[in-house]
Each structure stands twice: as C-alpha cells, then as structure tokens.
Amino acid sequence: MNLHNAIFLFFAGAVGGAINAVAGGGSFVAFPALLFTGVPPVPANATNTLALWVGTTASGGAYRMKLNIPRRVMIPLILTSVVGGLAGAILLIKTPAQTFLKVLPWLLLGATLLFAFGKHLTGRISAGISHDSNNAAVVGASVFELFVAVYGGYFGGGIGIMNLAMLAAMGMTDIHAMNKLKVLLGGVINGVAAVTFIITRAIFWPQALVMTAGSLLGGITSAHYAQKLPQSWIRGFVILVGAGMTVYFFVRGYR
Secondary structure, eight states: OOHHHHHHHHHHHHHHHHHHHHTSOTHHHHHHHHHHTTOOHHHHHHHHHHHHHHHHHHHGGGGTTSOOOOHHHHHHHHHHHHHHHHHHHHHHHTSOHHHHHHHHHHHHHHHHHHHHHHHHHHOOOTTOSSTTOOHHHHHHHHHHHHHHHHHHHHOOTTHHHHHHHHHHHTTOOOHHHHHHHHHHHHHHHHHHHHHHHHHTTOOOHHHHHHHHHHHHHHHHHHHHHHTTSOHHHHHHHHHHHHHHHHHHHHHHHHO
16 A cells, blocks of 8 residues: 555545544445555455444544433344344355445445435334334334344445434434434444454455544544534435445446
8 A cells, every 4th residue: 555545545534434424424435445546345345344433433422412212222223233233244255246346336226215215215103213112113123223234234335324214214303313323323333344354354454544544533523513514415415425326336336
C-alpha cells in the first residue's frame, strides 16, 4: 500500500464513517475504495467491516440521550444480531469472489428499496417500539433482525438502511432515536463479523488501520452535526447513495 492509496483510504473511511453516523450505508463508499486500491473482493469486505465498525460504534455516543428501549425488546434484537452476524460472516468466507460480486447488487437494491418504501410495504405496527410494544411486534422485529444480521455479516453495506426501514415500519418516527438503535444493532452485527474475520485471517491490516482512523474521525464528527439536519435531507441522501452504489455494482458484476 503506497502513500496515495493510504490517503485515499483514509478519506474513504472518513466519508464512510460519516455516512454511517448520519443514516447508514457507509460501506457504499468504503468497500469500493478498497477494491479500487487492489484489495480482492472478499478480503475487501472483511477489511471494510472491521474499519467501519470501529467508527460507527464510536459515533453512537452522539445519540446517547435518544434511546429508551425496554429489555424485552432489546435482548431479542441483540441475540438475533449475534447469531445472524456470525452466520453471515462464515457464509462470506466460504463464498467465491465472483459469486459475491454477482449477489451484491441485488442485496444493495433490496436494502435501498426497503429503506425508501418500507413503511408503505409493511405498514406500521401501532404499538411501535416502546414500553407498551406487543409481543407480535417484538417477534416480528426479531425475525427481521435475524435476516438483517445474516446479510450484515455477509456484507456490511446497507444494514443501517435495512434496520432503519424495519424501525420505521414498526412505528418509530424520530430519525435520530432510530439512528441510536441502528448504531447499537449494527455494532453488534459487525463486531461479531469482525472478530470472525480476524480469527480467519481475512483482514488486510495496513488498509484496515488507515481506514479505521478515517472512520473514527468521520463517525465521531458527523454524528453530532447530523442531529441538526432536517430528517428529509438525511433520508434523501441515504436513498441517493444506495441507488448510486446499486447501479455501480450491477455494472461491475454483470459486464
């Protein structure tokens, strides 16, 4: 890794960390950056997961006053995140690179559409995620989170979008409160995946260290400013980024 690549990856990590702090989807920037610098697809995904996990987890402190979720809702979501994240990481390690590149755009397309239209497709569960949430809401959220976690362990890009869509469909309306819960669940999923990738030696460490530094800077800084932006701007930006990266990976995977 030369100096130019190091600078490029640092700024890509900063942008990715900032996007994750705002509304999710930072891997749409950081993962392609690793590919552009010559890292093979599967190690690039593993390296990206580790780097952005650190920045995203750090950014969670900016939303510390926004989360008020009962244990009977939180514990099932965390447990399914752990199980799904481990399963997805193992699946990635066993997936050939070409297969991964062909599956990737479909996953990104689904994540972007779900974020844009999730509330309209699934409707709102009247209880929402609150202290009076009914059991059906908790079960539904846990099942959905299991699938999100498997996807997140397989490819980290878009899990923030998918979790925000799930929370919106369950009745949450405050994008900043949703961001806090998104950061927590994403941190669990990517943390389990990152440990798995470290154990299996799938990480490219020079690239990972540089991108982690950028991700920390972008995540911590942007999480505070994000709360001052109009919610419609945040949602529109996430949809735009998701759509752009979906088109890019369709072109790359099927040309």
